[in-house]
Amino acid sequence: MIDTLRRYIPVFDWGAGYNRETFSNDMIAAVIVTIMLIPQSLAYALLAGLPPEAGIYASIVPIILYAIFGTSRALAVGPVAVVSLLTASAVGQVAEAGTAGYAVAALTLALLSGGFLLALGLFRLGFLANFLSHPVIAGFITASGILIATSQLKHILGVEAHGHTLIEMVGSLLSHLTQLSVVTLIIGAATTAFLFWVRKGLKPRLLKAGLSPKLADVATKAGPVAAVVVTTLATWAFGLSGWGNVAVVGEVPQSLPPLTLPGFAPELIRQLAIPAILISIIGFVESVSVAQTLAAKKRQRIDPNQELIGLGAANIGAAFTGGYPVTGGFARSVVNFDAGAETPAAGAFTAIGLAIAAVALTPLVFFLPKATLAATIIVAVLSLVDFSILKKTWAYSKSDFAAVTATILLTLGMGVEIGVASGVVLSVLLHLYKTSAPHVAEVGLVPGTEHFRNINRHKVETDPTLLTLRVDESLYFVNARFLEDLVQDRIAADCPIRNVVLMFPAVNEVDYSALESLEAINHRLTDLGIGFHLSEVKGPVMDRLKETHFLKELNGKVFLSQYQAWTELTQDSRLKVAE
Structure with missing residues (x-):
């Protein structure tokens, strides 16, 4: 019972050894992340097309739920840029921004996303995320970063602009330049420059001035908060929202996250189902990648399937507390890790800090310029x-380069939904392409050993009557015919061959299509009077083959080792020559 609780509710695992020192480290990390998260939450809600408070609401209950069900000790869950952009794209297709229907659609998207993640976790299907290749994900995130930064230029310039693709956004910005607000541009440009300087140059200067590394780090992370405070005070003091035409956040409800109800209309669910799945996949891949990287640094481990449950619970929590889809954020998690977070409790303390901010500080952001939030987003993304x-994949793999390039161009040219969908499809197609023609090497015996190597790479002994092919890939429907054709072409070009051996040391699976191809090879070689053999077949593959008629109909043998096959078959060849 206890083991089951620890497996599905990890808080019972790490919570058992919680002590005062761990509490102190988690609290320090929580303070730093809270300072960073307040402006980010407001900004990402703006990016998602939602009221600013939605970003704070999405950072409270979801974080607590992840702390209970998640396995990463450092992952910080909440709104992130890419998911916010995907939310805006998906919800914008079914409702108009600023309406009640838009907010309900965002809640429904979070619920669908959470339900999908939870189902994957309960059925232990986390491996499905492996079908998304890292280069394709990197290409999608790069293109999304460009789209996000471009989408925020309207707030920096103080103009109205729309569009889902890069061309649409740029065209809309150019057509509305006559609406340019000079004061807004000054605020936005100055804030952007300041935040870039804070990110790159502030910490070295503080360290040089004698400040401790921890205090210098806190001051650096507080840079966006300083920008928020200064620009808000300036806008209020000089009345910039009036004569300067500076757009401000306006009134933000002073309350804890409310209880909300997503929409359950069948048509709404149908329209948001596919975007919810895509958001879930992208969010999970980003989250689990960060979690695994940070866990490895402390020789810890995470459970991808339990991560799905944790993220699923977080999104469901967001759906019922005024939020929108969330996931683990890279920058936020790295800050949490570097600040010394030791357990998910750091996230729960962050949620408490944000709850206090939601109750006590929201009136103070009335005069916060949207240009400041836009600058925060631009610098982050x-x-x-x-x-x-692009350079790395071009040098290493042209097929990966083609997939990355296509993902970037499709995302920029057709929008994030098409981009992420194409990324998924390209990842699968890339896998199928690479495995459709597996590496198959003709091998020979290394002199003086019992090892066999590629005849094109090593000086090896061969026998003209024996053909040995080492198959370096599992066999399934995509590549089964390839092997069949390869064997046929090889024996057609070499008349002395009397025996064919397929080495299976790298074959982990033989599906039914591949089994039929092996049977076809066996029948064809039998008709030609050529022996057909297997060697070094793995136990699980052998178990599957024993359940079929293939081994009974095989005209040759299954050898435990290739050396055994070589010894017996070359000896038979010499005997036949002697006769």
Whole structure:
């Protein structure tokens, strides 16, 4: 019973050894992350097309639920840029921003996303995320970063602009330049420049001035808060929202997250189902990648399937408390880790800090310029843009390069939904392409050993009557015919061959299509009077083959080792020559 609780509710695992020192470290991390998260939450809600308080609401209950059900000690869950952009794209298709229907659709999207993640976790299907290749994900995130930064330029310039693709956004911005607000531009540009300087230059200067590394780090993370305070005070003191035409956040409800109800209309669910699945996949891949990286640094481990449950619970919590889809954020989690967080309790303390902010501080952001929040988003997301992935994939794998390039271009040119869908499809197609023509090497005996190597790479002994092919990939419907054709072509070009051996040391699976191909090879070789053999077949594969008629109909043998096959078959060959 206790083991089951620890497995599905990890708080019973790490909570058992919680002590005062751990509490102190978690509290320090929570303070730092809370300072960072307040402006980020407001900004990402703006990006999602929702009221600013939605960002804070999405950062309270979801964090607590993840702390209970998640396995990462450092992952910080909440609104993130890419998911916020995907939310705006998906919800914008079914409702108009600023309406009650838009907010309900965002809640429904969180519920569907959470339900999908929870189902994957309960059925232990976390491996499905492996079908998304890292280069494709990197390409999608790079393109999304460009789209997000471009979408925020309207707030920096103080103009009205719309669009879902890069061309639409740029065109809309250019057509509305006559509405440019000079004061807004000054605030936005100055804040952006300041935040870039804070990110790159503030900490070294503070360390040089003699400040301790921890205090310098806190001051650096508080940079966005300083920008919020200064620009808000300036807007209020000089009445910039009036004569300067500076758009401000306005009134934000002073309350804890409310109880909300998502929409259950069948048509709404149908329209949001696919976007919810795509958001779930992207969010999970980003989250689990960060969690695994941080866990490895402390020799800890995470359970991907339990992570699905934790993220699913967090999103369901967001759906009923005024939020929208959430996931583990890269920058926020790294800050949490570097600040010394030791358990998920740090996230729960962060939620408490945000709850206090929601009750006590929201009146203070009335005069917060939207340009400041836009600058916060731009500085955060530009760190996601990494065009070096193009150079790296071009040098290493042209097929990966093609997939990354296509993902970037489709995302920029057709929008994030098409981009993420194409990323999923391209990842699967790339896998199928790479495994459709598996590496199959003709091998020979390394002199003086019992080892066999590729005849094209090593000086090895061969026998003209024996053909040995080492299959370096599992066999399934995509590549089964490839092997069949390869064997046929090889024996057609070499008349002395009397025996064919397929080495299976790397074959972990033989599906039914591949079994039929093996049977076809056996029948064809039998008709030609050529022996057909297998060697070094793994136990699980052998168990499956024993359940079929294949081994009974095989005209040759299954050898435990390739050396055994070589010894017996070459000896038979010499005997036949002697006769």
